[in-house]
Amino acid sequence: MKKLVDLISEDVKEAFIQKGYDEKYGIVTTSNRPDLCQYQCNGALSAAREYKKAPIVIAEDIVEVLKENSRFKEITAIMPGFINITLSDEFLAEYLNNMNREKDFGCEKDSAPKKIIIDYGGPNIAKPLHVGHMRSAVIGESLKRIFKFMGNEAIGDVHLGDWGTPMGLVIAELKRRKPDLIYFDESYTGEYPKEAPFTISELEEIYPAASAYSKENPEFREEAKQITYLMQNGHRGYMALWKHMQDVSVTDLKKIYEKLNVSFELWKKESDAQPYIPDMVKYFKDNGYARISDGALVVDVKEETDTKEIPPCMILKSDGATLYHTTDLATIVERMKLFNPDHILYITDKRQELYFETVFRCAKKTKLVNENTKLQFIGFGTMNGKDGKPFKTRDGGVLRLEYLIKMVTDEVYRKIMENRTMEEEEAKEVASKVGLAALKYGDLSNQASKDYVFDVERFTSFEGNTGPYILYTIVRIKSILEKFKQTGKTINPDSDILPAKSSTERELMLQITKFSDMIHAAYEELAPHRICQYIYDLADKFSSFYHETKIISEDYDDKRQASLILMISLVEGILLTCIDLLGFEAPDRM
The missing domain is CATH 3.40.50.620 (HUPs)
Structure with missing residues (x-):
């Protein structure tokens, strides 16, 4: 299914051709003055030089061809040569119905799919x-x-x-603390234990201790280098300890990544x-x-x-x-x-x-x-504290990721319990989803290359451009759809989304139609922040529409009611798809 802007561009390009101009000037873009029009074409300004005509004359030629086109509610030539376009409500509704019927809302996939490894x-x-x-x-x-x-x-x-000097440092420190372990017995030829001689907590304490000790003791540092060399050349005992380090570490890493809703196809x-x-x-x-x-x-x-x-x-x-x-x-x-x-x-x-x-x-x-x-590299900026410096613990140390996740989740839980709208157990479950949304959205809504300030209060707010606000919008739509079910009414499968009845409905419809444009931009630019901006605008437009429209109302006939339910279901589907692309999910209620 073609993007809406491409469909409009096709019509405008055809008009340029009909009037004897090159079609390259018929490119349509979203209006930078939405108070004046929805879309615009500035091609007449560029064509003026080639055809030695005033831009307004060329713009008027194009408008003359297109003014009877049923896709356009209004198309006008504005000095010095802009073409302003407002779409008909009927065309907008037709496009939404096509999105509703198509897989993935009609978003065209890459015509030449690739195999991509992401490190x-x-x-x-x-x-x-x-x-x-x-x-x-x-x-x-x-x-x-x-x-x-x-x-x-x-x-x-x-x-x-898993292969450098840090491995040697850990083994050297372990040898210093537990010299009697059989891994250090050069005469031992039997099988080594399957259980590691350390826990993940002990392992994580050993490395910084070993690193600090090596800086003060050159002979220890040299021993760690020698151990590294021997390990990398197949020393049985050191290799067995190295394997234990891998197993214990990977088990713990997978738990943390699971909390972050991150998974890897390869653990190379x-x-x-x-x-x-x-x-x-x-x-x-x-x-x-x-x-x-x-x-x-x-x-x-x-x-x-x-x-x-x-x-x-x-x-x-x-x-x-x-x-x-x-x-x-x-x-x-x-x-x-x-x-x-x-x-x-x-x-x-x-x-x-x-x-x-x-x-x-x-x-x-x-x-x-x-x-x-x-071969491509994406470099990201740092997550900073409110002081503008890389985020640290209160005592100046590096904060563990699991503690950061807990910090955000606990703040969301506190806000939920302040309202006392649900039992503690449910509140904890909801807080884990909302907290993850707060953390991920707070990060991804920034351009990757930019530094940003981590602000737990702002990130966990249920208002403004935040993950919780996006989830709250989804939950609100779920609630409306549930209330509709409870009325006992059903939607006729042949029902359609009808043309807009108000400006807020029209604005919401326009935002829905930009889904494919946004996905393609996020894909081509490798920019998840494009998705964040889109769903924030979509949630904001829905909020305006919701506050102005009684969706569950006895005053509507069946067609109008069905139209509204279909449209907000479409909004819900798009929002759920987008947050899945960002890596988090929505609870059923908040």
């Missing part, structure tokens, strides 16, 4: 998720859902950090890419892509057109050790071999832009990916 997790083994992990998870999950909605195969990869790890490194390095050397610089192996990625300094991509240090570049390039090799994706998307802190630029250039130059494989 949007990035947690580390033995470390808890903190607020810094939230944005990648929330943005990535939403983009994955948008990709799927548009017909693509989208695969989310958590990409665990840095270590999974290690087997690909030797052959990749050999390939770089054999094909002349890499050179030695101060003992290190590097690939030059600078291009003649660069206006800024682009460093070489370092593959191996002078001592032969690998780096993040090496692992990320090997991960690309692995992904190409296992999945052969059309598009690989990375979502991390925007400060890593140059790093990924270097990795992508290296992958392209060395032909690790196909010529048409798209």
